[in-house]
Amino acid sequence: MTQISQLPGAPLLEVSHVMKNYDGTRPALDDISFSIGKGEFVAVIGPSGAGKSTLLRCINRMIDVSDGEVRFEGVSVSQLNRRDLKKVRSKIGMIFQHYNLVERLTVIENVLHGRLGSKSTLSGALGRYSRDEKRQAMELISMLGLAEHVYQRCDRLSGGQKQRVGIARALVQDPKVILCDEPIASLDPNASKVIMEQLKRFSNEMHISLIVNLHQVDVALRYSDRILGVNKGRIVFDGRPSELSPERIAEIYGTELSAPRVRYAS
Amino acid sequence: MPADIFAKRRNDRLLFFGALAALTAGSIFITNYDPVAGFTSIGKAFVWGASNFYPNARALTKLPDIALKLRDTILMSVAATTVAAIFALMLAMVGSRTTRINAVFGAIARAIASVLRNIPLVAWAMILMLAFSQSQLTGFLALFFGSLGFLTRAFIETIDEVSIHAVEALQATGASHTSIILQAVLPSSLPQMISWLLFMIDTNIRDATLVGLLTGTGVGFSFDVYYKSFHFHEASLVVLMIVITIICIEMMSNYIRRIIL
Ligand SMILES: Nc1ncnc2c1ncn2[C@@H]1O[C@H](COP(=O)(O)OP(=O)(O)O)[C@@H](O)[C@H]1O
Ligand SMILES: [Mg+2]
Numbered sequence: 001m002t003q004i005s006q007l008p009g010a011p012l013l014e015v016s017h018v019m020k021n022y023d024g025t026r027p028a029l030d031d032i033s034f035s036i037g038k039g040e041f042v043a044v045i046g047p048s049g050a051g052k053s054t055l056l057r058c059i060n061r062m063i064d065v066s067d068g069e070v071r072f073e074g075v076s077v078s079q080l081n082r083r084d085l086k087k088v089r090s091k092i093g094m095i096f097q098h099y100n101l102v103e104r105l106t107v108i109e110n111v112l113h114g115r116l117g118s119k120s121t122l123s124g125a126l127g128r129y130s131r132d133e134k135r136q137a138m139e140l141i142s143m144l145g146l147a148e149h150v151y152q153r154c155d156r157l158s159g160g161q162k163q164r165v166g167i168a169r170a171l172v173q174d175p176k177v178i179l180c181d182e183p184i185a186s187l188d189p190n191a192s193k194v195i196m197e198q199l200k201r202f203s204n205e206m207h208i209s210l211i212v213n214l215h216q217v218d219v220a221l222r223y224s225d226r227i228l229g230v231n232k233g234r235i236v237f238d239g240r241p242s243e244l245s246p247e248r249i250a251e252i253y254g255t256e257l258s259a260p261r262v263r264y265a266s
Numbered sequence: 267m268p269a270d271i272f273a274k275r276r277n278d279r280l281l282f283f284g285a286l287a288a289l290t291a292g293s294i295f296i297t298n299y300d301p302v303a304g305f306t307s308i309g310k311a312f313v314w315g316a317s318n319f320y321p322n323a324r325a326l327t328k329l330p331d332i333a334l335k336l337r338d339t340i341l342m343s344v345a346a347t348t349v350a351a352i353f354a355l356m357l358a359m360v361g362s363r364t365t366r367i368n369a370v371f372g373a374i375a376r377a378i379a380s381v382l383r384n385i386p387l388v389a390w391a392m393i394l395m396l397a398f399s400q401s402q403l404t405g406f407l408a409l410f411f412g413s414l415g416f417l418t419r420a421f422i423e424t425i426d427e428v429s430i431h432a433v434e435a436l437q438a439t440g441a442s443h444t445s446i447i448l449q450a451v452l453p454s455s456l457p458q459m460i461s462w463l464l465f466m467i468d469t470n471i472r473d474a475t476l477v478g479l480l481t482g483t484g485v486g487f488s489f490d491v492y493y494k495s496f497h498f499h500e501a502s503l504v505v506l507m508i509v510i511t512i513i514c515i516e517m518m519s520n521y522i523r524r525i526i527l
Contacts, residue, residue: 062437062438085440086441086442087440089437089438089439089440090439090440092438093438093439094438094439096431096434096435099431100431100432100435101432101435102429102449102453103432103454104453104454104457105453113435113436113439113441113449113450114439116436116439116440116441116442116446116449117439117440119445121442124441124442124444124449125444125445125449126448127448127449169439179438
């Protein structure tokens with residue numbers, strides 16, 4: 001295992017010796033350690049069931065770790081009480097394979113949901129947003145090319161458009177990190193390309209770190225600064241895309257016949 | 267091996283139909299029911315109905331009385347259902363895996379719903395008659411408890427089905443529990459819940475007629491009185507009005523459903 005430090009700042013996120021046991025048979029995460037700096041674009045690859053989703057959800061404590069520690073901006077996430085945990089979560093965006101929008105609500109309403117973590121319980125519950133918040137949401141919606149859909153219900157949008165709403169909802173949080181769980185797994189190649197390019201662009205321009213679970217190795221190679229290969233709950237590769245040789249890919253995916261063929265980025 | 271499976275299937279089927287036949291024969295024997303006479307009497311019933319069971323001019327003079335009773339029955343059903351829906355919504359929030367705060371309370375809420383739902387309406391009416399005798403309140407409460415169990419279950423399933431993903435997303439942004447319920451859970455599940463509510467009102471108006479027979483209230487009681495005093499024309503008018511009402515209510519709720527869903 002290669003442990004490299006190409007961090008453009010102090011570690012924003014530190015995962016150390018994290019274990020996750022769902023039911024006591026085989027651990028879903030087995031002694032995971034890595035750290036991530038500001039603005040890094042990290043792809044997490046591995047066969048399905050390797051523990052990628054679990055890993056992502058341990059970072060914002062949607063799932064409690066069984067052992068080990070996650071530190072975000074130097075604060076141990078597992079020690080936090082409810083209120084402080086919400087504060088940490090408000091700085092961590094999350095994007096999902098199935099978009100996880102309130103489909104019956106409009107684009108702007110869904111995007112503004114990203115502000116709920118930073119509001120008082122009352123104004124959040126009543127859905128009262130400040131003029132600034134609305135303006136910021138509108139700007140992001142335009143930047144993502146959804147200007148003409150602002151007041152459209154999300155169940156009328158295509159998959160790619162829904163995912164862009166998901167990205168806007170994460171960005172409006174003004175996050176330090178965005179966790180993306182298979183953001184393009186339900187999209188066609190064209191929509192996938194748009195989504196990956198927008199993620200890359202925001203990561204660069206706004207210095208947001210990204211952790212992106214992917215099952216397409218070629219996408220990981222093309223967009224990421226760094227790749228984590230996960231197999232059976234363990235990190236078996238941690239390095240730059242250029243270091244990911246076919247042998248290492250075979251190692252990450254085991255001897256499975258289902259290991260994806262790699263198309264190197266042209 | 268496959269041949270054995272086929273043989274086993276055939277034997278299982280034979281055994282099942284054998285048992286069913288024995289059960290049917292046993293029941294007929296014990297109750298002295300004569301199936302031949304039972305079926306032939308259907309024809310006679312039609313002849314009798316056609317000659318007696320239709321509203322005549324005298325029956326029509328009772329129309330205002332019956333309409334008043336029918337209105338009572340409808341209003342009581344609507345009231346019982348909507349009040350039940352409010353309580354069901356609260357119980358569902360506690361019982362749903364998506365919105366519950368505490369697993370133990372969640373299990374208790376679901377257990378309450380399950381018990382309420384598994385007591386048939388007529389049993390509710392009988393139990394409640396012991397406490398409140400024959401009254402409007404008995405009918406109201408019988409419909410209320412039956413609806414509460416059913417609606418809680420339906421609401422829990424609705425919440426879990428339509429809002430679980432959005433709830434996960436909002437939890438990840440650090441939103442408070444109240445915000446999540448008001449901004450994600452209710453907007454996603456309210457139309458489906460209203461649809462269940464309309465279905466329940468529909469069902470309850472039908473059932474209220476039957477409960478009225480037991481509790482001596484509403485339009486069910488009118489039917490009982492006319493029928494037992496051999497006022498068949500009036501009784502038939504009651505039936506006709508109930509049928510028309512149910513068709514109207516069903517059309518109305520279908521229309522509302524088309525708009526909101
Ligand atoms: N809620 C859960 N309860 C029990 N086991 C789970 C749960 N979620 C995931 N697992 C198990 O943990 C392992 C890792 O799953 P997951 O993190 O979803 O992998 P991936 O995202 O890489 O496909 C799998 O073996 C899976 O069956
Ligand atoms: Mg996964």
